[in-house]
Amino acid sequence: MEQLLGIDLVSLIKAVGYIGLFAIIFAESGLFVGFFLPGDSLLFTAGFLASQGYLHIVPLALLTFAAAVLGDNFGYAFGKKVGIKIFNREDSIFFHKDHLKTASRFYEKYGGKTIVLARFMPVVRTFAPIVAGAGEMKYSHFFFFNLIGGLVWGLGMPLLGYFLGSAIPNIDQYLIPIILAIVLGSILPPIAHFLKEKHHRDQVRSVVNNLARLVTGKGK
Template structure:
């Protein structure tokens, strides 16, 4: 089973070959007007520091690449501003709510606080791209500009490369105590929560229901990371895996074996994908467009994620399985696809039952179905218990993430969108 170190080793040749070039070029682009707003230079610079800690790049060379690139980018911005800036701002500034009076005030401030503006402004993504341009437009003396440009560019490079370097060192320390995959899950969780908060702060589109979805999503991601880390380190869950693997053979009665074999053969991922076609048609016929697209993305994404995770983890299957399977074990493909299929079945039709009893039986039947499929894999010893739990966790993480993404997409689309059918929107809550 590869560790994150092995994943890093996989990209190391590319980093070693193109790392300095990427840092240099993106530092230039990020410092220039317009391109500086969209180019993710900061992220690349931080990654440069991270790979300096891993030994793939030289720390001093990364700082020099970032610093020189930033200085050149600011220089280009200054020249553009010096030659064309004043005319452009006077002619087109009104379209950007930048009046001539604002320009005169900006020029005065630039002359009075040139050093502070150039150095401090470089650490803000928006001002970083335009401060050199404004300095040129304001006809700041070139020698004065270059002094502060060099100080600001080198300071910026040292800070952001240093953040990546420290993160790389902290990663090594934290991963020893938390586990590398748990740490990845924590980082992803922070990104998801931060994105959720930013979107809701500006759009106000998420309800209390979606907060619960977010909490389930984070819990599923943690559980998935925990299963992988325990399997990798041979910790508690791995020991439980081995215990169940031995004890389950007590239940190996011919009738039970035939029954579980039938379950596992009927509920293969390929079979569930085929059966999903019927579900697609039903949802389309009933005009449940939201659920139709959610099912498509759930199935396609689930298949890809399950295969991707197996390729990353590379966990071997139990050696005492009742039949041979030639691919990797974690997460269980049967568990992942069964969870996605029956959860989508439940999510799509649970509100169609008028009888409370029938609704409860339907919910219980869906839950029992994916649990039975998961148990069949453990019973036949073709999977460890943690493989099945990881499959369920992966399916839950993916579906809940899609629900949040779909809510955002639907809320930002025009009313003419095919997803904006009133019969579907009331299902999103």
């Protein structure tokens, strides 16, 4: 019942416990290998399980907040150490330059706010702190937005699951639809951004093609 995209989140959380949750959130926040992990749905489900007595909400929320902040700090430090050379790195199983470029475009558009907004965007949240470090964002500036993002996401998502689980009778019957809504809400912003960027690229390509036809005389 609690399976999502082939992952039984409830069984996973019960199996890994607090330490496992910390490791997963840390990895998704600042390690290349974490970009595919189900952070949003995992945090919400963990909060729900806390409302059912399987976990304690206070240590859970504090651990996920700490994991989110520390994970982003690790990503920032890694990006700062490697610098812009990271954009020349070859693609691998866990690293794709397209993901880095997507995070970079968000960073160019939203600046430091990207660190907060990226918390709710799969893939982008993993690479955003790395881009911030590589782009030499001032650490105090980064850390400020990192704390806000950690509070809103690392605390907010499990607390949301906890309070909904406590307030709504038999919420476990609606767990999958709620998690799906969270996942969709997470992936829609980057999809919209991609489509917008693609639209702009198509417009530029159309203008270039028209100019080329005029120059070669094929447009007459």
